[in-house]
Amino acid sequence: MVSLVLHLFIHDTDASIALQKPPLITFTEIKFDLPASRDLWLAKSATFWRDLYLKSQSSSPSNPPPTLIEAMHNPESLLQHYPAIDTQLTTLTLLHGFWGQIHSLLDSKKFYPAQKATHRLCLVTAHTELYRDLVSFSASLSPASPRTILIAHLLMMILHAPPEDLQRFAGKSGEDEARKASSELAVWAAMPEARVAVWHAGQVLRVARCLVQAQLRGFNAIAVYYAALALWVYGLMSPGSNHKTGLSAAGIERGGREVVLNEKETAGVRDFRASGEGVPGLMVDEEFVRLTATNGILRVARDMYRGNFPVVDEGLPPLVENLGNLLRDLGEGPGSRISRAPSEGVA
Template sequence: MLLASVGSAYDLKLSTLVAVHAIWVQAASYLDSRALYRTTSPKASRGRSVVLLLKAQRQDLYQRLQQSQSVASHLHNLSAEISITVDFLSQALCASPTDIQAVAGRFGDDESRAVLPFIQEWFLGEDHRYSIWHAGQVLRAPQKVEADGLYRFYSVLVYHAFMTLSISSVMAKLLNRIIDLGSTRMIILNGPRTSELDDYLLTGLATPALQFKNHSEPISKPYVIPTIMRNIFEDNHT
């Protein structure tokens, strides 16, 4: 990656952030294309081609985001702002923020009902697990931000992460997919990546949870997500 070779003559943090925001534009274009595809009825052969194209586009964007984050970390240049932005975009590629807000009722009851089948499909698939993992990482990043550092733009990204986690919790109840805590382990979404987390992303056999200051709770408990959201915004004085 070019950022790894520019040397100390450049502001690497700013350069990395600019590179990530350039991917943002392409991610938004991908989400628009996917939404447009869902509203049309192409012929079967053309439809398969479009699906493959969209999947390839998303995979490329996702890999570039992870590469940007990896390079920034290798250069000891991974700021909280870069982390929040990369994980938000990774989350958005797996769970459209527009769909999440629509099913939550932002655009009215009709739109909420229209998008519900897509959200149900999302919840039952791999995209759901990756999106809530990245949402958890968005919540982890503000721990590195100094007081008053989580200003308007980044606070909105944190809000979207909470929305994704909240819809996941609601869908678990709606579809009766809450896992018995007595029979499985908890996976901490706002903690470091572990081999257990990788197993969860692959199989889904664990209970998604968020870590408080000294303990963890599953996101299916109604008070967990609002409490952590309040704590983050209070700690950062947004």
């Protein structure tokens, strides 16, 4: 029953992120014990289950396992109770538990205008602390499954680049809203938070390539779609960009060093996040694709969808196919951004 409720919480959170709606289940409502080891669920017989249970109990510390909220603030405590608990499901649940705070913070930013300096200062402080907690929690996820790492980078990207704004610019809410979003995102693209967002977006794509075949579906596919949107918007809004050549005047003036966003962090990446130094892009098949080459960036995401389903004579899953079509439409010209305006959600 515990595992069922946690999977339901994860599903509700995924739906909330995908549709950009408030979650139905809050993390603080989950007050029961941590889930038992997955090996117990997969035991082949009652005897095997008994042996596994006794072994896990004998190796567990005398102190009781932490609650979910306690584990969120001290994830290392989970290691003390391994293998008695399902650490993979627990860490995935803890990671999804951050979404309620992120959604509330993003909603508060919409409520208080920029002129409300006192409130905005509080929000900036909350944003900084929440990002710090996410970074600290993510650093403790070792080893972790690709899906867990993907979700971690997606949440950190969303904290700096709300998908609702990206989709407004893409035409989800009509041409007028797209124009308003364009003005807002032009300001955003010049700020450090935009560079942090595209770094995490690149990491989403990096981790998505590590997923096994046919796993880039459902929420994983939506994560890639949102990451591609963030990279596409940043490429369009970069000051002084030439979208035909993919060159950025600002990047050239600062040395033109390539900053690869879909590989592991380097000193060049840290310099880019801090000061905007370098030319950001993706490394694909040993070829560097600048973010300002926006059609190429969208093509990278579409190729990832296709590449994860190697049977070329069969169609992609409907959601994946639709997301690929949305990315294709965005790359066909300004007018195509509005072609999906009446659609609801991303499916």
